[in-house]
Amino acid sequence: xxxxxxxxxxxxxxxxxxxxxxxxxxxxxxxxxxxxxxxxxxxxxxxxxxxxxxxxxxxxxxxxxxxxxxxxxxxxxxxxxxxxxxxxxxxxxxxxxxxxxxxxxxxxxxxxxxxxxxxxxxxxxxxxxxxxxxxxxxxxxxxxxxxxxxxxxxxxxxxxxxxxxxxxxxxxxxxxxxxxxxxxxxxxxxxxxxxxxxxxxxxxxxxxxxxxxxxxxxxxxxxxxxxxxxxxxxxxxxxxxxxxxxxxxxxxxxxxxxxxxxxxxxxx
Amino acid sequence: xxxxxxxxxxxxxxxxxxxxxxxxxxxxxxxxxxxxxxxxxxxxxxxxxxxxxxxxxxxxxxxxxxxxxxxxxxxxxxxxxxxxxxxxxxxxxxxxxxxxxxxxxxxxxxxxxxxxxxxxxxxxxxxxxxxxxxxxxxxxxxxxxxxxxxxxxxxxxxxxxxxxxxxxxxxxxxxxxxxxxxxxxxxxxxxxxxxxxxxxxxxxx
Numbered sequence: 001x002x003x004x005x006x007x008x009x010x011x012x013x014x015x016x017x018x019x020x021x022x023x024x025x026x027x028x029x030x031x032x033x034x035x036x037x038x039x040x041x042x043x044x045x046x047x048x049x050x051x052x053x054x055x056x057x058x059x060x061x062x063x064x065x066x067x068x069x070x071x072x073x074x075x076x077x078x079x080x081x082x083x084x085x086x087x088x089x090x091x092x093x094x095x096x097x098x099x100x101x102x103x104x105x106x107x108x109x110x111x112x113x114x115x116x117x118x119x120x121x122x123x124x125x126x127x128x129x130x131x132x133x134x135x136x137x138x139x140x141x142x143x144x145x146x147x148x149x150x151x152x153x154x155x156x157x158x159x160x161x162x163x164x165x166x167x168x169x170x171x172x173x174x175x176x177x178x179x180x181x182x183x184x185x186x187x188x189x190x191x192x193x194x195x196x197x198x199x200x201x202x203x204x205x206x207x208x209x210x211x212x213x214x215x216x217x218x219x220x221x222x223x224x225x226x227x228x229x230x231x232x233x234x235x236x237x238x239x240x241x242x243x244x245x246x247x248x249x250x251x252x253x254x255x256x257x258x259x260x261x262x263x264x265x266x267x268x
Numbered sequence: 269x270x271x272x273x274x275x276x277x278x279x280x281x282x283x284x285x286x287x288x289x290x291x292x293x294x295x296x297x298x299x300x301x302x303x304x305x306x307x308x309x310x311x312x313x314x315x316x317x318x319x320x321x322x323x324x325x326x327x328x329x330x331x332x333x334x335x336x337x338x339x340x341x342x343x344x345x346x347x348x349x350x351x352x353x354x355x356x357x358x359x360x361x362x363x364x365x366x367x368x369x370x371x372x373x374x375x376x377x378x379x380x381x382x383x384x385x386x387x388x389x390x391x392x393x394x395x396x397x398x399x400x401x402x403x404x405x406x407x408x409x410x411x412x413x414x415x416x417x418x419x420x421x422x423x424x425x426x427x428x429x430x431x432x433x434x435x436x437x438x439x440x441x442x443x444x445x446x447x448x449x450x451x452x453x454x455x456x457x458x459x460x461x462x463x464x465x466x467x468x469x470x471x472x473x
Contacts, residue, residue, distance in 0.1 A: 230315070232378050235421055239460045246459045253466050261467055264460075268385040268425050 007034055012042060019048040025058040029067050036074030046080050053086050064095045072098050076105025084111045091117045096132065100141035107148035115154045121145045126163045129172070142167070143175040150179025151214075158183050170196075170204050178211040190217040197227040205229050213237030216244020218256055225263040238264050271299045278305050288316040295324020300331045307332075307339065310347040318350050326357035333360045340366070349379045356386020361395045364403060368410045371426070377417070381425035384414045388432020404437055412448060420458050427461070431468040439473060446472040 007030035010018070018024075019031035032052055035045040052071035060066050072090055075083040083105070090102035091114075099121070106114040121140045132139045146164060149157045161183075164176040174196060181189035194217075196208035206229055212220045213236060224237050242260045249257065274294040281287035291309050294302050302324070309321040325332045332354065340351050352370045355363035370383035387407050395403055411433065414426035427449070434445045446469060453465045 228316070232421070235424075239420070239458075242460045242463060243458075246463055251459060251462065253463055257463055258467065261464055264424070264464075265385070265428050268381050268421075268428060 003030060004033075007031070008037075010034060012038075012040065012045075015040070016042070016044050016048065019045070019052065022057065025067065028052065028055075029058065029070055032067060032070035032074050036070075036077040039077050039079075041078065041080070046075075046078060046082060049075050049078075050083065050086050053090055065093070065098055068093065068095065069097045069101055072101035072105055076101075076108035079109070081109060081111060084109055084113055088114055088117045091121060096135070096137050096141060100144045103141055103144035103148045107144070107151045110152055112152055112154075115149065115152060115157070118145050118149050118152075119154070119157050119160060122157075122160050122164075125160070126167050129164070129167060138169075142172050146172070146175040146179045147214075150175075150182040153183070155183050170199075170201075171207050174204070174207050174211050178215055181215050181217070187219075190215060190220065193217070194220050194223050197223050202229060206233055209233050209237040210240075213240030216241050218245055218260070221260050221263050225267060231267040235264055235267050238267075269293075271297055271301050275302065275305045278309065284314055284316075287312070287314055288320055291317045291320040291324070295320050295327070298324070298327050300328060303328065303332055303335050307335065307347075307351075310350040311343060313346070318346075322350050322353055322357070325354045329358055330360060333358060333362055337362060337366075349374075349376060352379050353382045353386075356382045356389065359386060359389035359391045361390055361392070361403065364390065364407070368406060371410050371414050371422075371429075377419040377422050380414065380417065380419070380422045384411060384422060384425035384429045385432075386429070387411060388429035390433075390436075392436045404433065404441070407433055408437075408441070408445065415448075415452055420461060423456070423458075424461055424464055427464045427468050431471055434468075434472055442472050 003026070015031045015034045018027040021027065032049060035049060049071045052067050055065065055067045058065060058067035068090070072087065075087060087102045087106050090098055093099050093102070103118060106118065122142070122145060129138055129140070129142055142164065146161055149161065158180065161176050161179055164172055167173055167176070174193060177189045177193050180186070190212065193208050193212050197205055199205055199208070205227055209224060209227060209229055210233065212224060218241055221238065221241060224234055227234060238260055242257065245257055245260065271294070274290065274297065277290040278287065278294050281290055291306070295306060306321040306325050309317050336351050336354060340348055343351065352366065352374070355367055367383045367387050370379055371387060372380070374380050374383065387410065390407065392400060392404070411426045411429045415423055417423050417426070430445050430449065434442045449465050449469050453462055456462050456465065
């Protein structure tokens with residue numbers, strides 16, 4: 001049985017015991033994952049994760065902090081705003097993956113307090129957004145940061161995000177399109193994401209699918225259903241669009257909603 | 269081009285993209301001779317080709333079912349998952365037990381969701397009158413269980429399946445399904461699924 005499968009079978013008490021003990025760093029790592037996966041609300045879990053954000057004992061050969069990474073990821077899923085300040089601090093972690101997970105979690109928590117710290121990571125603009133030396137990633141987690149600013153509603157960041165529409169990496173361009181649509185509601189941004197559904201790289205089509213789902217762009221329904229990608233992803237994307245739509249209609253099922261359901265049915 | 273030529277093209281592709289195109293062309297013939305070749309394609313690790321093959325086999329329909337039933341055990345997990353989708357798409361009652369098991373127990377939620385939906389698509393006129401009610405009850409029980417799946421998309425598929433099933437059953441049974449869905453509406457946490465429930469309820473008395 002894999003470690004994940006074994007961990008998945010834990011009870012809440014076991015997971016809490018596992019994150020509190022210090023002997024076995026592997027168990028703490030999986031416990032952090034567990035709390036996020038099962039969206040645990042228990043205060044003990046939240047406190048243990050906040051403590052884990054500062055852990056010094058679990059280090060990876062590349063100098064990273066695996067337990068901190070998992071803790072940063074999990075904290076976004078618990079809906080507990082006590083995590084906001086600590087996650088903002090984690091945006092300055094020397095570990096890129098901690099910074100990235102912190103940005104993603106701050107996006108999930110949606111607290112506007114995070115905006116200045118997120119904006120700070122875009123400093124230097126596109127010119128500074130280059131590969132980190134000797135690493136497989138850029139100097140900052142631009143995609144995660146830009147997406148977070150979009151979701152949280154950081155209209156003050158629009159001018160800073162716009163130049164990223166021309167970044168050499170498509171995924172960062174898509175993140176900018178997504179955020180700018182969320183911040184301005186201007187259709188041309190969403191339409192460019194729809195065009196990306198016809199691109200010839202599967203990874204990029206997948207990104208565009210998920211971005212359209214995240215911004216809830218109803219007119220993209222048909223194009224999403226026809227896109228050349230896995231049905232599972234298309235279903236996730238359409239679900240996102242439907243749920244945005246239902247928020248606007250207070251869950252009244254109208255013609256647009258019915259059409260989205262029909263598209264989803266056809267992909268099952 | 270004759271089917272033979274197209275079959276040879278599928279077995280001798282010059283590239284992965286070429287394979288997808290060749291499979292789509294073969295599938296478009298809807299020729300029963302193509303069945304073994306199209307089923308073979310499910311074993312290749314090429315999702316685009318598999319999708320084209322699955323669609324082609326569903327379109328060929330009934331003739332595919334005995335061939336698949338004979339071969340389903342021997343194939344790798346990925347191919348079996350595609351086969352279950354084909355059964356779900358055709359709706360032949362000979363695959364009923366396989367679909368019921370898959371909807372509740374398959375390891376992959378993408379298989380569970382398509383099996384659940386497929387159970388709403390069964391060609392009931394092919395089931396003898398004496399057995400129909402018992403089999404429909406089995407399907408209903410299976411889908412009620414699938415409503416409790418941890419994955420949202422499986423619950424969604426179960427509702428679509430129940431909507432399909434309800435069109436083939438007597439009024440008294442439709443009401444049982446309607447009551448179940450109405451109750452489920454009060455506990456389902458995902459808005460998209462609640463919308464699907466609402467739509468299903470609209471089609472019931």
